[in-house]
Amino acid sequence: MTDLVLLAAGGTGGHLFPAEALAAALAGQGFAVDLATDARAARYAGHFPARELHILPSDTVRGRSPVALARTGLALASGFVSSLALIRRLKPVAVVGFGGYPTVPPLMAAAVLGVPTIVHEANGVMGRANRMLARRVSAIATGFPGVVDADPVLKAKAVWTGNPLRPAAVAAAATPFDPPVPGGELRVLVFGGSQGARVMSDVVPDAVERLDADLRRRLVLTQQAREEDLERVVGTYARLGVRAEVKPFFDDLPARMAGAHLVVARSGAGTVAELSAIGRPSILVPLPHALDQDQAANARTLSAVDAALVLRQVEFEPDRLALELHSFASEPMSLTRMADHARSQGVLDAAERLAGLVRHLAAGGAVATFRGNSA
Template sequence: MNVVITAGGTGGHVYPALALAEEFCRQAAATSVTLVGTGCALERTMISGTPWRMEPLRVQGVVGRGIWSSIKALLLIPAAVWQCLRLLRASKAELVVGTGGYTSPPVVFAAWLLRIPRAIVELNAIPGIANRVLGALADRIFVSFERAVPYFRAHKVAVVGTPLRRSFAAPPPDPGSGRIDTLLICGGSQGARAMNSIVLEAVQTSSRIRSRLEVIHQSGSNDFDRVAEAYRHMNVKAEVVPFVEDMPGTLRRADLVICRCGALTLSEIAACAKPSILIPFPQATHHHQESNARVVEEAGAGIVLLEPELTGAKLAQEIEGLLDDPDRVRRMAEQSLRLRNTGSAEAMVYECYRLLGQSPPERTMTNGV
């Protein structure tokens, strides 16, 4: 089978695409997978060491930009569609899967023009504009949250969760005593300067955090020097990295995660059964990060703090409250485990075989541990 998967822009799109590529090739070694992205340095870092190539597409985001940037992005679309038509013909694509983001529309639209079967993946509780539009062209729509179902035609939708790489399939660590020794700060694959500042203020505010906790902080490349220097100045035992390459291993080291709320991040945390303090990105389209986070909070696995009203002192208070309540931390970890779903990629591949009218492979993974 020849499969084309969009994988552009951020970890929230690239890693689900890699998870699907892994699963397609696991089910049938002869499967040929082509990834389509933007060609940026972050994508190259993420796919390094994998057997798949990334075809760069000259396209930009339209939503949430200035008027002239949006116009420029719109003007790029016809050429991008033409490029995709050539790519799909050259790769003899039999299936196209769009994982969201601004690389998906030209690829999925080109597949529609060529009558190639199409599936899209919507990871967030509130779908983005690109996937809302593409829903009309897709033959199958995979969503992570029940809350996303009403935005699409119900007969096309399958609620399967977020596709995770097989490195997350290992059994999660035991919640243990609920003691917090290691704190992981993760602002998404590109970092989050505002969240970094709040965390640094919290660490500065609390002598207990500074003296008791080891910190692992994914800062993003643009904020690395500032964050690393701040920890050195405070004499805190901290491991600061621009980007976490081994997220499964890093999550297993952590006892508490403070993070943004992309669907992929939340699914990876659940796969490792970790409690979390969730700080949604306030400018996320349709506030989808807050909607994602509320699902985790309602399950009892996380605490949601909204950035516009959050201070370092408030965050320090929340962290210290958890330091004083290991039973609550353990319960949060147990509830996080209940959200764990490492069989999503397999479920999607199974449905894709059915979409193509082929005999699907046997399901081997479960929805839980």
């Protein structure tokens, strides 16, 4: 009988993409994989490589009012009871969570039943759901080094694996950086995460309008924009005579990243991991209102090695962006250096590292004796 690993992920595509990468790695090692998630995230899971998809009750903490907390507590309690029944029926050899509140019920249930458990923390700081689980799970896998070093208890069961990359990103990483040449095209990719970001539509077109005519002629833009912003963004670029492709969503984003000279984006964990693996320079604008400031922490990992320029959202305004675009266009070698620095941070085998940890714990090994993929 094939050993089964239950993966738990939810909330956003950012949680599901690394879970998908791990699922592929585990399948390659002979494991069966099921996915537990909530109804909200299930829309991203249509092509998830799982034997079966399990929708569990869950909710996110949306406020501090007694009613909101009670509603979330009831949903999580219902999910916990359902998870106990599911795990008893499936008998997985391990349960792996990727963050978000939908992971809490199945991970808690697995811990209670004595099943080896792992949480993967993709960001540079630990999220709230993973913090709830951290002391109860068997191991903590991290996307960045040193995430839990300040807590000796958590550090003792932490393993740095990197962030698992979807297959399209691994494939794109094989594309070498095409250095821009003085007076030649400057290919810029702009996006704001799986749901887009209005700030990109508000700032980037106005910044492009501030560029001199020669640079605008050289510019080749690919930009993600929300449906409600699409008409005005497309209209601005058409009026300026800028070559631009603007869509609400690109399903081949890693390939487009590989074709870019410069990426302007938010700094979610998946974006930073793919920029590093593919090796592309970037201007990163961390999401400003996140409670944990996780995107700021992610962005610092690239800015610290001069692979990215990080602008706070209050700094990300048309005049400043136009200045930076002009600077990069005037000194194209700086983009080549940043690309090299970004690639130095890439972890192409993160999914295999994490699969090795799963295999080690499922076989009864301890975190302290894990020695990478050879385990």
